Amino acid sequence: MTAPVLFTTRPTDNGRQIGVATLNSEKSLNALSLEMVDQLHAQLLQWQADEQIACVWLQGAGEKAFCAGGDIRAMHQAASERPGERTPEVEAFFTREYRLDHLIHRFGKPIVLWGSGIVMGGGLGLMAGASHRLVTETSRVAMPEITIGLYPDVGGTWFLNRMPGHCGRFLGLTGYSMNGADVRYVGLADHLVASERRDSLLTALTTLSWHEDPRANHDLLSGYLRGIEEQDLPAMPHSTLHEAQGQIDELMAGSSLALIAERIAALNSEEKWLVRARKSFLAGSPITAHLVWHQLTQCAELSLEQVFQQELIWSVRCAELGDFVEGVRALLIDKDGQPQWRCADIASVPERLMAQMFTSPWEEHPLADLTETQS
Numbered sequence: 001m002t003a004p005v006l007f008t009t010r011p012t013d014n015g016r017q018i019g020v021a022t023l024n025s026e027k028s029l030n031a032l033s034l035e036m037v038d039q040l041h042a043q044l045l046q047w048q049a050d051e052q053i054a055c056v057w058l059q060g061a062g063e064k065a066f067c068a069g070g071d072i073r074a075m076h077q078a079a080s081e082r083p084g085e086r087t088p089e090v091e092a093f094f095t096r097e098y099r100l101d102h103l104i105h106r107f108g109k110p111i112v113l114w115g116s117g118i119v120m121g122g123g124l125g126l127m128a129g130a131s132h133r134l135v136t137e138t139s140r141v142a143m144p145e146i147t148i149g150l151y152p153d154v155g156g157t158w159f160l161n162r163m164p165g166h167c168g169r170f171l172g173l174t175g176y177s178m179n180g181a182d183v184r185y186v187g188l189a190d191h192l193v194a195s196e197r198r199d200s201l202l203t204a205l206t207t208l209s210w211h212e213d214p215r216a217n218h219d220l221l222s223g224y225l226r227g228i229e230e231q232d233l234p235a236m237p238h239s240t241l242h243e244a245q246g247q248i249d250e251l252m253a254g255s256s257l258a259l260i261a262e263r264i265a266a267l268n269s270e271e272k273w274l275v276r277a278r279k280s281f282l283a284g285s286p287i288t289a290h291l292v293w294h295q296l297t298q299c300a301e302l303s304l305e306q307v308f309q310q311e312l313i314w315s316v317r318c319a320e321l322g323d324f325v326e327g328v329r330a331l332l333i334d335k336d337g338q339p340q341w342r343c344a345d346i347a348s349v350p351e352r353l354m355a356q357m358f359t360s361p362w363e364e365h366p367l368a369d370l371t372e373t374q375s
Contacts, residue, residue, distance in 0.1 A: 029068035067123025105129030125154025144175030146284030149323025166252035
């Protein structure tokens with residue numbers, strides 16, 4: 001049995017250390033299991049407290065993916081055995097995953113995340129909070145939860161609301177797959193570099209003059225990575241989202257989800273990226289569309305801690321009352337591509353159902369203790 005996450009340290013030239021964590025499930029594209037979540041959380045807490053650790057490097061095994069998402073097959077199996085009920089396994093996974101994501105956001109020391117290849121769902125949750133997020137020409141990053149009856153969780157409420165124009169609405173409602181330049185444009189990556197640099201970059205970090213002060217280390221690292229990026233940018237792909245910002249804003253403008261749905265349905269375009277986006281939206285869960293709309297119109301002012309608390313409610317409710325079980329069945333289990341959503345379309349989603357989706361099932365919230373300084 002190989003360890004689900006590999007942990008090593010690399011000594012630096014000035015006597016400090018870099019902690020290296022590698023998601024080690026290449027066959028599953030490094031999809032996050034609960035065991036991986038728990039091991040990462042425990043090790044990051046250790047490194048956070050270790051004065052010798054100046055920086056953390058987080059990566060996935062292999063070249064194909066950093067992390068293709070959470071282990072939704074396991075959650076599907078547990079939830080399908082309890083139809084219409086709360087599922088302890090689902091609650092446990094999301095609770096502990098969100099604690100890990102929150103810890104990364106509030107870590108303090110620099111975390112370099114190597115986001116080459118596929119980064120989806122739960123992988124984006126790890127990536128979003130890292131202080132130095134690197135993407136490459138092979139990066140393919142998406143939150144395609146509308147296709148499985150979930151919604152852009154793992155802090156999506158936080159980062160989708162901070163994107164240019166209406167990019168957050170567009171990504172959440174369509175599951176559009178971003179390249180590295182797109183990810184950098186919407187603020188989910190800090191630097192766009194060549195994928196061949198992974199090993200040499202990690203080695204180069206051991207030669208930097210690391211300090212005791214984490215803030216000084218952040219600045220040191222940022223300056224170094226900017227220099228690398230400047231060398232690589234001319235050969236990098238362009239951002240479709242940047243180039244089409246006006247088009248996206250026009251498509252997603254307004255204060256009515258129904259109006260936007262009509263606009264997307266009526267869209268007549270030969271641009272492949274828009275055709276795919278339209279198809280995903282029209283085939284997606286109507287309940288998810290309402291959840292995304294709520295995220296992007298009602299939750300922009302939430303603190304990071306409130307975001308994870310709210311998302312835990314919605315995620316548990318998606319498995320209990322929403323389309324999660326059916327969406328995963330159609331896409332990943334039976335693979336028939338024919339989900340039978342609870343509601344035929346966006347207009348058919350009852351307000352009463354959405355009110356239930358937004359209501360906490362707990363007297364004491366499992367993430368009530370999240371603070372700005374620890375996880």
